Amino acid sequence: MASITIRDVAARAGVSIATVSRVLNGSGPVREETRARVEQVAAELNFTPHGAARSLITRRTDTFGVVLPDLFGEFFSEVIRGMDPLARGNGYHLLLSSSHDNRREIEFALQAMRGRVDGLIVMSPNVSARALESCLPGDVPVVLLNCEAAGGPWPAINVDNFGGARAMVLHLAGLGHRRIAMVGGSAGNFDARERQRGYLAALAEAGLPADPALEVAGDFTERGGYRAAEALARLDPPPTALFCANDSMAVGAMSALRAAGLRVPADVAVAGFDDIPIARYIDPALSSVHVDVHRLGALAVGMLCETLGKETPHPPVHEMLPTRLVIRRSCGATGPGDEPAHRHPDESGAGHARSSP
């Protein structure tokens, strides 16, 4: 277990540690003969410089910290997959800390990352920007993801939850629905609030009344969607359309509607949000608001890299990730965005396809 150090290499090669360092980093001039000898010894000893020691003096860790909330399904994988290649392409690794849903946990995670990262990506839809401010470090650039922090002093990227929800509900209204219900997301969740806001805005624009009886609380889970739809199905008359704050709830809702004897989309139109892979495969295929999660991750890393590039701190960029309506059978109108689940895969983005190691 006694790990070998630059000193061992230097001794064995008959040079000073400074020379070894120069050889390994390609810094400073070294005689060709010396270089060869050092390189050979380093290889023999299988030597790799100690990261912590190195970054103590260089003040670089070549690592980005990523702090995420409880994230399930493809969302989690996709955001990381969006980050990782770009990060590595720029020479950075990812230090991950997930499942943080409250301020205390985030603060703890951020503290643990002090001196271990060159930049931070924090996604925290459940903790207000105000609460975050006090625990965000000042010595390292930060990019905020889906945080309630627009206008704040940090660069931020937000999914256009409002616009996506609004567009979907307007689409439902355009199909002639007048009693459009909504199954909301977790209480206190920023995305959930924005999607709700979009729903209400669309109703207003379409000249439809906002009926509190048609807004039921959910929790982003399939089960929650089931329960919510159960309750809505008991209404008299029941809604003719159901907008769910995410696809998992929509999947659960479709089960509940069926169990209540209502047909989708004949009796009730259903739409979700996120466009998870299952949306395409479920029967009837689920209309949804597509979010390019991969790009969200890549954007965040890109922003961080850019920030680290400049010396003088620029005013924080606040970016909005657009969403896209994907209309499938579940809402009754098979529009231009239709994608049958079983078309020839050559026409499909096979992005979600592979699943085994």
Added chain:
Amino acid sequence: MASITIRDVAARAGVSIATVSRVLNGSGPVREETRARVEQVAAELNFTPHGAARSLITRRTDTFGVVLPDLFGEFFSEVIRGMDPLARGNGYHLLLSSSHDNRREIEFALQAMRGRVDGLIVMSPNVSARALESCLPGDVPVVLLNCEAAGGPWPAINVDNFGGARAMVLHLAGLGHRRIAMVGGSAGNFDARERQRGYLAALAEAGLPADPALEVAGDFTERGGYRAAEALARLDPPPTALFCANDSMAVGAMSALRAAGLRVPADVAVAGFDDIPIARYIDPALSSVHVDVHRLGALAVGMLCETLGKETPHPPVHEMLPTRLVIRRSCGATGPGDEPAHRHPDESGAGHARSSP
């Protein structure tokens, strides 16, 4: 950007840096009055010790390195989700490096982690154990995941790919199928080879001939499954059952069979491997070999923690993660393991349900 150090705290509190350290770590005796003052100053300055500096002396980083191959779909998320809570529960963070499919990349990733991690989890189904050996560090414990390394000097966990494939193919044979085709996984992939081995073993056990024409190559993607099934459908006579090395390929295969005018399961039974969430929702629901990926991740972390606990290195543990047959409609026999996609969610593991932030 000038980050504050223990020295700043010491100066401001009118004590030595040693005292500050003692207060912050709860090590050594400190007068109550001093402790209070130091704590207050530390809080005022929002001071957090520098990780790299600290681990240089303590020789602990409180971090596990996780090196993964190109992993798509839920597999990736689930394995990380299995690791993260247990790791954090034991006081460790996760340093992630994914998308490594060849020796050179893995070696590079491992080098970058030197001095940054206390232990390593390496999953590398595409690189042979022999090739790995030379680049695995000697100064930090390692756990191998799904590597061709059984019997090697490192503790390892492997999914029971052989047993799962064998069981599924035996199930198909038990249903009376005599021409059972297989769509294989990526060339050179260890999991793929093991699943193929299970297929062949089952054929032999069932007294069925191994017909090379019934074994077609795949690549773990939906598109690859489509192409393979297209070819198989052209056979005369076509196979009556199709075992795919993973679910994504099975999904693609089902499309191709349908396009070729064959009904599933009436004309051809189809089965997959992994039991990804889509398997339950697709129509007909896909029979599959369930892999508890979450547990795989947790096991790996658990093993690492255990190794770090003991002083004397124990002989390496080699564990096998069992799989479980999940029989659904796609293979024609709805056995005891049947789960209709739209049952009441209370009866279901809603594990994969939530998907939004």
Added chain:
DNA sequence: TTGTAAGCGTTATCAG
């Protein structure tokens, strides 16, 4: 109870 000082393994700055 507290302070001084010696590292931890590197890189960087000097002289030689």
Added chain:
DNA sequence: CTGATAACGCTTACAA
């Protein structure tokens, strides 16, 4: 071209 040597920020004997 090369070698001492001083940092980097922290923990931890050892003294006081």
